Amino acid sequence: MILELDQGNTRGKWRLIREVSTTGVDVEDVVARGAFPAGHWWRGEVLPPAWMTYRPARVRIANVAGRAAEDAIAGRLQRDLGVVAEFARVTAECGGVRCAYSQVERLGVDRWLAVLAAYRRSSEPALVVDCGSAVTLDLLGVGGEHLGGYIVPGLGLMRRALYSDTDAVKVAECFPSGMSLAPGTMTDDAVNRGLPLMVLGAVDRAFEWLQQHCAEMGAGTPRLLLTGGDGALLASLGDKPFLLLPDLVMEGLALTNP
Structure with missing residues (x-):
């Protein structure tokens, strides 16, 4: 056990x-x-x-x-x-994946584990999005090549930034699954729809970059994998095929700590 x-x-x-x-x-x-x-x-x-x-x-x-x-x-x-x-620790290579960071200790171990697990599931390229306190987006290219990634504030962090640095934009959280992302006509809707829209915009741009990279390498369309506490919410709002894998980080532990 x-x-x-x-x-x-x-x-x-x-x-x-x-x-x-x-x-x-x-x-x-x-x-x-x-x-x-x-x-x-x-x-x-x-x-x-x-x-x-x-x-x-x-x-x-x-x-x-x-x-x-x-x-x-x-x-x-x-x-x-x-x-x-x-x-678990980040290393230059593990499970067939090569880390993009020259200083591997600077890469968050949760990001590394999610990428390793993604590659273990399939060797096809993938965008791995972990939707937690911060949202991390890691790009896995052809042949297990980790291409780096992006880090942006998560939904909670963005909301707290609005609370602390504004006066009139302090609204209660309301993120129902499948919610509308149409432009808000009230401040509450403008905030609650705007925050996930920002994250989805980052996902779209990162996915487009990876698609172009894969096309140049002669590979097919990459996968989109979502994990993390807000993964289910963002999955319900996006318009791309995806896999929602809540245990993705823990799946990677079998590779770093067999």
């Missing part, structure tokens, strides 16, 4: 998996999953009951919350579960 954790800047999610082999191919059997609210879950009084029930033999973690959080998480897991936490 393996516990996998995806610790973001504000929230974390987890899953417990049992790795089984079917006709020589490792398959991940998810036996339990959950998510934490914003905050430092490792300071709480109790850990999720499923962790204590299944008592995982290993824990592998994607952490972008900083070194202090990493040390605290490792200590809590060692104390309560008796396991040594295995943290």
Whole structure:
């Protein structure tokens, strides 16, 4: 039994998996999953009951919350579960993917894991969009070539920027699935439709760039993969074929920490 954790800047999610082999191919059997609210879950009084029930033999973690959080998480897991936490790291190459960064340690490990998982699913080029506190867009080219990417503020960050630096643009969040993106005729609609429109605009431009690159390389149309907390919302608003893969970051842990 393996516990996998995806610790973001504000929230974390987890899953417990049992790795089984079917006709020589490792398959991940998810036996339990959950998510934490914003905050430092490792300071709480109790850990999720499923962790204590299944008592995982290993824990592998994607952490972008900083070194202090990493040390605290490792200590809590060692104390309560008796396991040594295995943290994923970015390397120049892994799982057939070559990192575009010359300083690989500057690439967020969550971005790296999502790209690795995307390539494991299919060797075809892809735009991998992780819609969290920040929205990251990573371009995976032909033959496992990571082409770099973009980072833009997520929906929550953009809203907080409007709250802090404006007077009349403080509106309540309203993001129903499949919502209209027509121009707002009230400030509330103008904000709530404008924020996802900005993210979708970034996705469109990045996808167009990758399409052109693939055409020049003689490759077909790339895939669009969405993950992260706001992935489902943005998937409901876009106009391109996509795959919504909520566990994409955790899927990559099997490659960095086999």
